[in-house]
Amino acid sequence: MRTVPVVLVAGHLGVGKSSLVNHLLRHADGVRIGVVVNDFGALGIDAMLVAGQASSVTALSNGCLCCVTDADGLSGVLADLVAPATGLDLVVVEASGLAEPRELVRLLLASPDPHAVYGGLVAVLDACAPDLDHARLADLAVVNGLDRCGAAGLEAVRAVAPGAVVGTSHGALDPALLVDPVRRPQPAQLTLDALLREADGEHPHVAASSVSFTSERPLDAGRLAAFLESGPAGVVRGKGIVRLPDTGGEGFDETPDVWEVQTVGTAIRVRPAPGRLTTRGARLVLIGTDLDEPALRASLEACVVDDDEPAPSEHAALALTRYRIDLTSA
Numbered sequence: 001m002r003t004v005p006v007v008l009v010a011g012h013l014g015v016g017k018s019s020l021v022n023h024l025l026r027h028a029d030g031v032r033i034g035v036v037v038n039d040f041g042a043l044g045i046d047a048m049l050v051a052g053q054a055s056s057v058t059a060l061s062n063g064c065l066c067c068v069t070d071a072d073g074l075s076g077v078l079a080d081l082v083a084p085a086t087g088l089d090l091v092v093v094e095a096s097g098l099a100e101p102r103e104l105v106r107l108l109l110a111s112p113d114p115h116a117v118y119g120g121l122v123a124v125l126d127a128c129a130p131d132l133d134h135a136r137l138a139d140l141a142v143v144n145g146l147d148r149c150g151a152a153g154l155e156a157v158r159a160v161a162p163g164a165v166v167g168t169s170h171g172a173l174d175p176a177l178l179v180d181p182v183r184r185p186q187p188a189q190l191t192l193d194a195l196l197r198e199a200d201g202e203h204p205h206v207a208a209s210s211v212s213f214t215s216e217r218p219l220d221a222g223r224l225a226a227f228l229e230s231g232p233a234g235v236v237r238g239k240g241i242v243r244l245p246d247t248g249g250e251g252f253d254e255t256p257d258v259w260e261v262q263t264v265g266t267a268i269r270v271r272p273a274p275g276r277l278t279t280r281g282a283r284l285v286l287i288g289t290d291l292d293e294p295a296l297r298a299s300l301e302a303c304v305v306d307d308d309e310p311a312p313s314e315h316a317a318l319a320l321t322r323y324r325i326d327l328t329s330a
Contacts (some may be wrong), residue, residue: 120264127152129153144168258277
C-alpha cells in the first residue's frame, strides 16, 4: 500500500519556517507536496505567505495548501491529503510559531490513517540565537541564517541535537533531504514552478550527497538500530532494505526476514519489505551533507553478521522491528 510521509516543520516566529517551505515548493523537482499551515489567528498570515509564493492560490501545481487552526481540523485535513486519490508524495505541516511541537508530534504519531507515515520533526532554528530545547527534540535541526550569523550557532546545535543538523541561509533546504525526486512528464511551456525556481537562484541550497552500502550477509538488528539511533554525522535520511539473520527458533516462521527501512534524522520507521524487494543481506543509501563516507561504511560493516557469530535470540530483532509501522490493506 502506498504511504505518504508527513513531516512537521516547527520553530519560533521569524526563524524562517515559511521560507523553508517555500523553497521546498520551488525546488520540488516533480515531487507533489501538500502543505498544511497550522496557523493561529483569523488572518492566517503564515498561510498567506506560503500561498503568496505559489501564485496566491491554494491549489498548487505541485501540491496543495490548506490552513487549519486546531488539532481536530489537522487530523481531518491530513486524512484528505494522504488519500491515494491526491497523488501526493510528501505532506509538510508548518506549525505556528506559537505551537508546541511535542503535541503536534503526538498527534501525527497517533494518526489512525494507514496512508500517513510520520516523517519526522524538522526544527528550524535561528543561527544567531538557536533554541537548544527545540534542537534536542528535533529529528532534523535546520539552523537558518548562516549568512547573517556565521557558524557559531550551528556548532552549538550540533553539540546537543540527537538527530541530523543542517545549516542553511534563507531556508534553502534541499528537498532531497526529505523525499526522493519524482520523474514526471514535464510540460513544454515553462511553468510557474520553473519561473519561481529561476527567481530563487540567488539563494541556492547546499546539495545533498549520498553514500550507498551493500552487503551479501544479513545485518545484526541491534547494531543497526544503535547506528541509526545515534544520528550518524551528516546523515539526514536513510533508506533501503535489510535482511535480518535467522534466529533458528521455532514458532516464528511468519516473522519477516527482509525489512524496508526509512529514516529522517533519528525518526526511524520499518516495515516488512514488499514482495518485489529482496536482498541476501542489505542495500542501503544514506543521504545528507558533508558525509564521511569511510566512517559511515565502517559503521555499517560493523553491523554485518559474521559466519562464526551465534544465532541471535528469538527477540533480538525487536531492537529494529520495534519501529515497525503496521499497514492495513486498502
